[in-house]
Amino acid sequence: MDTKAYIDSGILELYVAGALSEKESKDVYALLLKYPELLNEVLAIEAAVVKLTAAASPSDSKVLFTSIKETLNFGTQNDSKVIPIGKAKTNYFSYMGWAASVLLAVGLFWMFNQNNELRTKISTAESDKEFLEFQIERANNSLSEAKNLISVLRDRDIISVPLDGQAVYPEAYAKVYWDKSSSNIYLDVQGLPKPPEGKVYQVWSLTLNPLSPTSLGTLDNFDTDENKIFTISNPNSSQAFGITLEPAGGSESPTMEQLYTLGVVS
Amino acid sequence: MQLEILVEKFQQKDEKAFESLYNMYSESMHGVIFNIVRNQDIAQEVMQDVFIKAWHNASTYSAEKGRFFTWILNIARNAAIDKTRSKSFKNAGKNLNADFFVGIIQNNESLDDQTDAIGIKKFVSKLAKTCIDVIELLYFKGYTQKEASETLDMPIGTIKTRNRNCINELRNMLDI
Numbered sequence: 001m002d003t004k005a006y007i008d009s010g011i012l013e014l015y016v017a018g019a020l021s022e023k024e025s026k027d028v029y030a031l032l033l034k035y036p037e038l039l040n041e042v043l044a045i046e047a048a049v050v051k052l053t054a055a056a057s058p059s060d061s062k063v064l065f066t067s068i069k070e071t072l073n074f075g076t077q078n079d080s081k082v083i084p085i086g087k088a089k090t091n092y093f094s095y096m097g098w099a100a101s102v103l104l105a106v107g108l109f110w111m112f113n114q115n116n117e118l119r120t121k122i123s124t125a126e127s128d129k130e131f132l133e134f135q136i137e138r139a140n141n142s143l144s145e146a147k148n149l150i151s152v153l154r155d156r157d158i159i160s161v162p163l164d165g166q167a168v169y170p171e172a173y174a175k176v177y178w179d180k181s182s183s184n185i186y187l188d189v190q191g192l193p194k195p196p197e198g199k200v201y202q203v204w205s206l207t208l209n210p211l212s213p214t215s216l217g218t219l220d221n222f223d224t225d226e227n228k229i230f231t232i233s234n235p236n237s238s239q240a241f242g243i244t245l246e247p248a249g250g251s252e253s254p255t256m257e258q259l260y261t262l263g264v265v266s
Numbered sequence: 267m268q269l270e271i272l273v274e275k276f277q278q279k280d281e282k283a284f285e286s287l288y289n290m291y292s293e294s295m296h297g298v299i300f301n302i303v304r305n306q307d308i309a310q311e312v313m314q315d316v317f318i319k320a321w322h323n324a325s326t327y328s329a330e331k332g333r334f335f336t337w338i339l340n341i342a343r344n345a346a347i348d349k350t351r352s353k354s355f356k357n358a359g360k361n362l363n364a365d366f367f368v369g370i371i372q373n374n375e376s377l378d379d380q381t382d383a384i385g386i387k388k389f390v391s392k393l394a395k396t397c398i399d400v401i402e403l404l405y406f407k408g409y410t411q412k413e414a415s416e417t418l419d420m421p422i423g424t425i426k427t428r429n430r431n432c433i434n435e436l437r438n439m440l441d442i
Contacts, residue, residue: 010430017404017429018336019411024330046335048437049405050290055386055408056297056370058306065288068317069281112364 003035010260012038015044142226149186149229157181160240163263169193169243174261176241178234185216185241192260195222195245203230204254205238208264212228213242218250240264277324288317293336295342301367301406302346303355312349316342343408366402368393385421389439397432404429 006012014020015028032039152158157175165172173191178184188202197200203216215230219225243257244251275283293355295316300309305434327337349355368390390398399418404425415422 006428008430010426010428013429014404014411014426014434016333016336018332018340018408019404019414022331022409026330029330029332042333044437044442045433046333048433048440048442050294050335051440051442052386052389052401052436053295053297053367053405055374055390056301056367057293058370058374060298065285065292068288068314071318072321170349200420 001031001035003037005029005039007041012042013045016042041165062222088138145227149227152177152179152186155179159265161263161265163241163243165191165263166259166262168258169260172260174243174263176263178238178265183233183235184235185232187219187241188228189219189222189230189231189243190228192222192228192243198248200248200250201243201244201260202250202254203232204242204244205234205236206242207237213254214238215250215252216245238265270329270415273327273329277327279324280395284317284321287334287338291338292317294335294414297337297367297370298339298406299346301370302343303349308349308355309346310345312345313342316345319345319354340408345407347408366398367406385439386436389436393432393435397435400425400429401432412422 010022011020011028015025020028028038034043066222080165158179161176161178163174163176171191172193175188177186177188179186189201192201201219201222203219204213205216207211214233214236222228242254242261242262244254244256245260246255272283272286276287281369291312296309296313299312299316300306303309303312316338319341327334331337370388371386393401396418403414403417404411409417410427411422414420415429418425420428
């Protein structure tokens with residue numbers, strides 16, 4: 001196609017003016033898509049016409065775009081075609097609003113439930129933690145006690161004195177570990193029965209010739225002591241140890257009929 | 267093809283694109299409308315209506331039928347002509363000046379501080395009567411080529427070539 005002749009015919013100027021028929025305009029459009037030089041010509045014509053027509057505008061009467069925007073937002077125009085469009089838009093937004101609020105409500109409910117669940121979990125975890133702390137503390141105490149005992153048993157300066165069961169309760173037994181350097185005895189009474197109500201075991205240090213007992217005290221918390229090992233101060237030069245069952249509070253001198261165990265220092 | 271994208275976005279109700287198109291064409295439309303109604307307040311009111319109408323009827327525009335500029339130009343011319351036929355316009359006793367666009371441009375003082383103003387003023391002052399007639403009818407009044415041919419009593423071919431020469435002169439002056 002001879003695009004120059006087409007341009008020179010002046011049809012593009014009429015195209016921009018809108019003076020062609022619908023059919024002619026469609027034909028021009030098809031050619032514009034095909035020939036870029038035609039499109040460039042149209043753009044130039046259009047630019048010139050825009051400038052010329054704009055020159056006829058008294059520029060002090062320009063309408064600010066904001067006033068058009070305001071009018072559109074307020075929807076004050078009477079054009080009947082306009083109203084449905086405005087309505088549709090409003091409905092769309094109100095549907096969105098409802099959808100959003102339903103989502104929000106569901107979301108809040110879910111969060112509320114989650115929150116409660118978490119609170120329960122936290123309090124459970126807290127009581128678990130307290131229990132565990134208690135256990136650890138106990139374990140630590142037992143451990144330090146056990147370590148203490150081992151160190152006592154391993155000490156070579158310790159004298160071990162087995163105490164055998166006597167006539168009143170032959171199955172009974174006990175053991176004294178005597179640390180002379182610290183003047184302490186560690187009394188293991190694992191082998192003694194539980195004392196009856198109102199009675200208490202009393203520990204005695206004995207010298208044999210002549211036989212004279214010295215009280216080392218009562219085992220008041222025999223029941224509650226778990227490992228049944230008691231640490232007792234013993235500054236005496238003992239030759240034997242004995243344990244008797246006495247009334248609560250202990251006695252001045254041992255009740256020999258209730259002598260449970262007795263052992264001689266070898 | 268930035269203009270095409272702008273128009274497409276405008277059709278998708280993109281307000282920014284609408285504003286860009288407004289800035290590109292509002293003054294031009296205002297000139298066309300003012301040339302018809304010859305009253306600044308009314309021209310302003312009509313132009314506002316034109317762009318609002320364009321916004322609401324954006325979906326009816328199709329590039330196949332013509333340029334976007336041509337589309338909005340048609341809306342503007344029709345709205346302005348409708349206005350001059352309205353009762354309120356006639357009751358206000360507006361007597362339409364027979365002056366063509368040339369008179370408006372020549373008397374347009376606000377043009378003096380615009381870049382292309384001197385060129386355009388010079389252009390219209392030297393413009394031949396035939397150019398004035400053709401441009402007035404085709405661009406400012408929206409006549410079809412057939413209507414223009416009948417009004418000016420010229421064959422359509424002559425209208426076409428004469429109009430092209432007139433627009434070419436304008437383009438030379440504006441260096442487009």
